[in-house]
Amino acid sequence: MELYEGGCDLKLLETLEGHGDRVWSLAWNPATGASGTPLVFASCSGDKTVRIWEHTPSPSATWTCKAILEDTHTRTVRSCAWSPSGKLLATASFDATTAIWENVGGDYECVSTLEGHENEVKSVSWNSSGTLLATCGRDKSVWIWEMQPGNEFECVSVLQGHTQDVKMVQWHPTTDVLFSCSYDNTIKVWADDDDDWQCVQTLGEPNNGHSSTVWALSFNASGDKMVTCSDDLTLKIWETDNVQMHSGDGYAPWRHICTLTGYHDRTIFSVHWSSEGIIASGAADDAIRFFVGNKDGLVDGPTYKLLLKKEKAHDMDINSVQWSPGEKRLLASASDDGVIKIWELVSSSTGNGY
Amino acid sequence: MVFELINANPVVYEKKERRARSAPSDYSDEYAAEPIDQQEVFDHVRDIKDPEHPYSLEELKVITEDAIEVDDMQSYVRVTFTPTVEHCSMATIIGLCLRVKLLRSLPSRYKVDIRVAPGSHASEASVNKQLNDKERVAAALENPNLVDMVDECLAPSYG
Numbered sequence: 001m002e003l004y005e006g007g008c009d010l011k012l013l014e015t016l017e018g019h020g021d022r023v024w025s026l027a028w029n030p031a032t033g034a035s036g037t038p039l040v041f042a043s044c045s046g047d048k049t050v051r052i053w054e055h056t057p058s059p060s061a062t063w064t065c066k067a068i069l070e071d072t073h074t075r076t077v078r079s080c081a082w083s084p085s086g087k088l089l090a091t092a093s094f095d096a097t098t099a100i101w102e103n104v105g106g107d108y109e110c111v112s113t114l115e116g117h118e119n120e121v122k123s124v125s126w127n128s129s130g131t132l133l134a135t136c137g138r139d140k141s142v143w144i145w146e147m148q149p150g151n152e153f154e155c156v157s158v159l160q161g162h163t164q165d166v167k168m169v170q171w172h173p174t175t176d177v178l179f180s181c182s183y184d185n186t187i188k189v190w191a192d193d194d195d196d197w198q199c200v201q202t203l204g205e206p207n208n209g210h211s212s213t214v215w216a217l218s219f220n221a222s223g224d225k226m227v228t229c230s231d232d233l234t235l236k237i238w239e240t241d242n243v244q245m246h247s248g249d250g251y252a253p254w255r256h257i258c259t260l261t262g263y264h265d266r267t268i269f270s271v272h273w274s275s276e277g278i279i280a281s282g283a284a285d286d287a288i289r290f291f292v293g294n295k296d297g298l299v300d301g302p303t304y305k306l307l308l309k310k311e312k313a314h315d316m317d318i319n320s321v322q323w324s325p326g327e328k329r330l331l332a333s334a335s336d337d338g339v340i341k342i343w344e345l346v347s348s349s350t351g352n353g354y
Numbered sequence: 355m356v357f358e359l360i361n362a363n364p365v366v367y368e369k370k371e372r373r374a375r376s377a378p379s380d381y382s383d384e385y386a387a388e389p390i391d392q393q394e395v396f397d398h399v400r401d402i403k404d405p406e407h408p409y410s411l412e413e414l415k416v417i418t419e420d421a422i423e424v425d426d427m428q429s430y431v432r433v434t435f436t437p438t439v440e441h442c443s444m445a446t447i448i449g450l451c452l453r454v455k456l457l458r459s460l461p462s463r464y465k466v467d468i469r470v471a472p473g474s475h476a477s478e479a480s481v482n483k484q485l486n487d488k489e490r491v492a493a494a495l496e497n498p499n500l501v502d503m504v505d506e507c508l509a510p511s512y513g
Binding site for chain 1: 463483486
């Protein structure tokens with residue numbers, strides 16, 4: 001935590017080229033980066049491919065593209081997500097399908113294709129145990145799929161409720177509660193009540209929610225806080241009662257606790273909360289920003305302050321920012337400029353961070 | 355598909371005189387950023403053809419030079435267009451044409467916002483939101499029918 005007090009810098013470690021079009025999204029393999037396993041992440045693009053990147057620590061630390069997943073999706077690959085064990089990768093495409101890939105001795109094989117959405121699939125997410133998969137898309141629906149033996153996926157629920165294009169789905173980090181955010185400006189919370197999935201809460205403008213498209217959301221490590229980002233140029237922090245949530249004693253509702261306004265100049269496409277509490281945002285103004293909780297503000301409820309702003313982090317819009325698993329404060333960013341950058345957030349030698 | 359014309363009898367205006375762009379000095383560094391101005395952006399979009407009439411956006415006064423704002427220092431362009439009728443269902447396709455033309459014509463550092471003129475369209479907010487959602491624009495541009503339509507409208511603008 002001393003890092004924040006002394007100020008910090010964002011150091012560019014490497015720029016990864018290879019995609020032939022904008023890079024929409026990336027995902028770190030959660031089972032890598034610890035106990036000597038090299039870090040791995042996947043990136044997906046408007047070039048219809050997915051690339052798998054691996055870190056080679058020695059002799060000189062570099063990133064290598066280990067595999068290109070192509071000839072399966074026929075349109076843009078919008079989003080990708082690893083199963084918690086890191087063995088399967090799911091990819092969501094504008095071609096209306098979601099593909100499941102298995103790593104077989106370094107080769108990635110498409111082992112399943114999930115069909116059902118009417119048109120563009122925008123996002124995919126695994127629950128914490130890796131038994132459920134959620135997808136969402138332009139057809140305004142959210143689908144929940146249950147994993148069966150032999151890489152079979154059965155659709156267990158089609159959730160209607162959003163009135164527009166659904167941009168992102170994300171499972172809660174510890175419970176089987178699903179979150180979706182949409183072009184209709186709302187975030188919806190979905191829970192399983194006796195095998196019947198339903199919307200248990202809608203966070204919209206009347207609850208201090210967003211006034212334009214909500215593009216992404218992310219949870220803190222303990223899962224009692226959530227950050228959302230929007231086309232309305234704000235980040236919003238939401239909170240729930242952690243004790244009630246885990247007691248099984250009814251649904252613990254989420255409430256708005258703070259809006260970070262005035263920091264972003266254009267649409268915020270991506271937000272990610274690190275395990276140690278640093279929120280990173282990637283926006284259409286080509287900048288990456290970092291925010292941390294402000295301990296001084298506890299009297300009036302938590303507040304958040306800008307820790308660092310990296311201008312011109314990319315040449316074009318930043319679509320995705322993701323913290324790596326593992327020890328180091330590594331962040332990967334993906335952009336319309338077609339490249340992925342690997343950054344390290346380091347203590348600043350000069351004192352003040354920004 | 356639309357079989358009836360949205361606006362059967364549009365008013366057609368005269369084209370503005372085309373001004374020559376001031377020639378860049380011959381000793382200039384070819385890598386030096388040359389400032390982009392209102393007139394240059396207007397020249398890129400004025401000859402785009404209306405989706406349902408054989409007239410340009412300039413002739414229908416959908417686009418005027420004054421409706422283009424440029425901040426070259428900030429790499430920012432905003433184009434405000436005026437649909438010929440308030441309920442024009444062609445507004446999103448016109449906006450898409452403007453976006454695609456500028457995407458292809460301006461350096462990639464540029465941020466472009468496209469909107470309908472305030473008060474000129476019955477669904478102003480939703481048209482503006484759709485035109486500025488790059489994910490939906492990207493998806494639209496993977497639709498071959500839509501791309502054909504856009505390319506047909508853009509053809510006269512590549513003079």
